[in-house]
Amino acid sequence: MEASTSTHADHGAHDHIHPPPEGFIRKYVFSLDHKVIGFQYFFVGLLLMVIAGSFAELIRIQLMDPKGTFMSFSTYNVMFTMHGTAMVWLVTIPLVTGAIGNFVMPLQIGARDVAFPWLNMISFWLVPLSAITLFSTFLVGAPDAGWTEYPPVSLQQGVGGALWCLAIILVGVSSTLTGMNFTVTVAKMRAPGMTWTRIPLFTWATFSTALINMIATVALSAALLALFLEHAFNVPFFDSTRGGAAVLYQHMFWFYSHPAVYIFILPAFGVISEVLPTFARKPIFGYKMIAFSGLAIAILGFAVWAHHMFPSGLAPWLQIPFMILTYAIGIPTGIKLFSWLATLWGGRIHFTTPMLYCLAFLITFTFGGVTGIFLASVPADLHEHGSYFVVAHFHYVVAGGALLGFLAGVVYWYPKATGRMMSERLGKLSFWLFFVGFNLTFLPMHWLGLEGMPRRYASYEYFAKAFPDSVFWNQFETISSFLMVAAVAIFAFNILWSLRNGVPAGNNPWGARTLEWMIDSPPPYYNFKKIPTVLARPYDFADPLPYLNLDHDVDPYPAPTEAALQPARARA
Amino acid sequence: MSAVLIERGLAFVSSIVVGVTATFQLRNELPVRGLDAVVTKVLLALMILGCVLALLASVNVLGAAK
Amino acid sequence: MAGQPTSSKPQVIAPKGLGPFFWPYTLLLTVISLVIAGGILFANLDWLLPGWSNPVTDRAGDVDNLFKFMGVFGAWIFIYVAGYVVYFAVVFRRRADEPANSIGVQVHDSPNLEFWWTYVPIVLLIGLVVMSTYIWGKIFFPTEAPGLTMEVVGHQFDFEYRYPGVATSLYSPKDEMHLPVGVPVRVLLSSADVLHQFWVPEFRVKLATVPGLVQDMNFTPLRTGTFDIACSEYCGVAHSKMQGKVVVESQADFNKWLSALKGHSALQGTVSLAKGDPAAGKTVFAAKCAACHAVGPFDQKVVGPGLKGLTDDAAHPNLVTGKAPTPDNIAAILENGYAGPIGNMPNEQANGLSSTDVANLVAYLVSLK
């Protein structure tokens, strides 16, 4: 007890509770409350995911026919550009850090809000602004050079390209501010006694992500600012006839965009690290290794960007160091993966929906990691680069990694956010549809890519002549992808339906042990009436809960309640 | 006497004055603790480096000769 | 809180040993891994990687060996991880009749285990790095001098092929690229407009064509055939229609094809430098040089320097070779090519310049003041 209260003196600040805001606008639109902002991110992100996902379906429909007659080539090019852009910047980042990070992180560290609620609100509102800017390009000729927008080809598009830059700079500023905000929150606002090695792993992941957001996103803004200047004012950063260099953009862009994939995946790692121990009823295996490997991934992630550029004019002598660093990042990732596997061993595993997502994550993410090893090797990459193999790898780690982690997190924290359980029956249906549909859609892309099908092709007529079976596989993928559409539709329906009809959850339906489960569901405006004191790590199921000064009397040994154990039968 | 010579002379004298003053400021800042002081120390040190550069430029050691 | 079932100490349900049938199951996974490894090593994977059983280039065999190595170990990692996920999930599932507060065995870590699962991947990855670096060295630093040096220039939306001694360029998809079998080839890649990529999947080597940069790709075709060339870097609206064909044929066939091409060319014969015609030189320049050189000052770089004022540039009194800008020295660069700090320029053969062309070009270049 003496040792545990050492991080924070008992500040008067902790007893200072703001009254909740009045009026609809202050409460739900320009809210300063991290929970409401989390919801806002969630719904905006989900809406944009539906839009970007429908672009993906249009892409897939085009590929049913090798001639590519469904859309014109230019429309197809716009579709994959917008799909990538929206999914990367307007869906994944707002959903994983914006929604789950905002809602959960302050609760997990026993804080009443993030460090700068105002900035948080601005960060959020930049996202819809950016989305409007991005989609407004449809009116003036949408960008079509892929989500990477490599110059010189991206400079051939008109105003749309410049607007694209502005849209992404806006969302970049939003990410930077969020990163700064979260870094300060985790560094300064933890409950007394919560030392760095007692922080719940999701918060650890959010912290590592915030560091990347803060540093890398600015570099992205710089790259896009330079591209914007060339678009708008003809400033020759990337024009080789006036001393610029096309490869320079790729350096500047990937210096952000490689860490960006860790912005997606680290919060998902965090969710997995929370969900696995809860449903395996076991302490997380190797807490420190998981926490520090996340940090190591965040730091190493800054030194691997050029592996996206092996064939693109990178000097040969630079290729080997970047390959070695890329392999080095596989080590901490492997440590995490094996630690989760060891967490499963000897547990008492509850097959709830979030747990199913986690188990699926372990399988698909391992697969995506293995194909990552294939891509990182320079000679092998000289074959795979720019092919469907890359598309498959990327979707295995982002959709099969980050998205599965995100869905696990949504189902896991839904009872905390709303006070009701999501329907397990619909949840499991949605899970299986997604898992099966996902694998059937993206697995064949691996062999299509290795056979030699290039990505971003509106028509693959020549390829279908050489490999007639590619037509079958593409049609197979398209049909399978609609299973994912069904899964997302059921998931969205489940979210809305359960708001009213879900089983009342109680404060801690899963028998979880982190701080957010010690307060009411949904949490009150001020989160914690009294700031609790933390005595130990949260994951020791055999010990009583390591908290003092909680608002409620809680069961010292929380266990899953009826609501979680028999969700399908009970009704409110 | 050309404008360039006046500029050089001005740069020479003022960079010494500013550099020395900044060095005293840095010395006074050294015992202060806290994040703001740490950052200030680093920034002051770099600014003194800037004064040295300006001094070298004024005597034509660095930069274009004119 | 209503609904909290109990506040008694939770009940640990520990497995016996590592779990029921752990070792038999591990044996099963091992057998599966070995079968897959055998498949990767010995089966014919032409359906997956075209040219697997009969490599088209010397590099393809190397890269396929790398694929074998990564495939075997990647498959092992995946099979063990996925296999144990499924096994643990089934074996350690909570039974319906267990109390709600049953918990698993409370282990926090195991330094031994953690050491091994850090150490083994490191060793494997070091092996992979060594192997990759070795093959990378073969790709980028070939020891054999090329028997044929040619150029591929990316355009929106076709590939331009330039052969030594051929005055006119060939363009995909109308024309095919031809290569002699068994001869080390150096392909110099550059671009006239945006980024493209020159990819022949069977060759296993692809490189981008970058404006302002020349990259060289080295390989030796090992067997004859016709293969697809595809652009694999997005280059604009008709990106998906940017393909070509490369024909690998015997040296005799190749020579026949090449001389037929040369036959079409009107610019042949030996002419002394003094008889160069600047007007004809301008035409040759536009066809052969303008992709890399601007008619502008030295620093108006496209790939190579601008060539205006070649003979009277105060800032550059000498040529890139360090010699005085006399017609003979200029002609020497055109004939022998250039390799040095500011880049590479192909020689007369690679550029397809006849001696008439050289004479005309020199006359034209000297006339640029």
Next chain:
Amino acid sequence: MATTTLTGHAAVEARYNDVDPVYAETRDMRLLGFVLVLFSDCILFSSFIFAYLYLRTSAPVWPPFVDGHQLPRLDTAFAAVNSVVLFGSGVTMHFALENWKNLKKGAFNMWMILTIILGIAFLGGQAHEYLSAQMTWQGSAFGASFFTLTGMHGFHVFVGVVYLTVLLVQANRGVYTGSKYFGLTAGTLYWHFVDVIWVLLFYLFYLW
């Protein structure tokens, strides 16, 4: 808590700590947040400096040729004076904050005004540089990186001048006290940061 017997740093520190816990905690968070913002701003400049280094090192000669003429090197004499003007404003800003910490409001005002004047003088000098520059933004990689980087820096100086003016007005309206003056600390850090960015730009564009 504040005692009359303390002097110098000790007195300043005592006053600094003599605040309510809410303010102390907020100040702590804001300070860290502000330093992080400066850090990310630093990354923004670094990215463009990287671009400049990349373009410069891959060019055959530097300064590059435009339309047949090599661009001249930038003149260091005037830039050296202008740099020292900016560095001098950093020194005066530091004096201003020190005087505020020691409760010398008159001296604070004097140094602040001097800082603002020097900042404006620097901007004037930059305007002169721009007007007399012999290259354009569009013409070459040199022009592109020079005008973009110094333009971004100039914008930061301009924002700084406005920021310091606001701080000066606020200070005279009693927004800050001898204990609570985080805004002034932030302003000083920002101004020092802008100075230091200029050290880099000065070296990279004028002296290298």
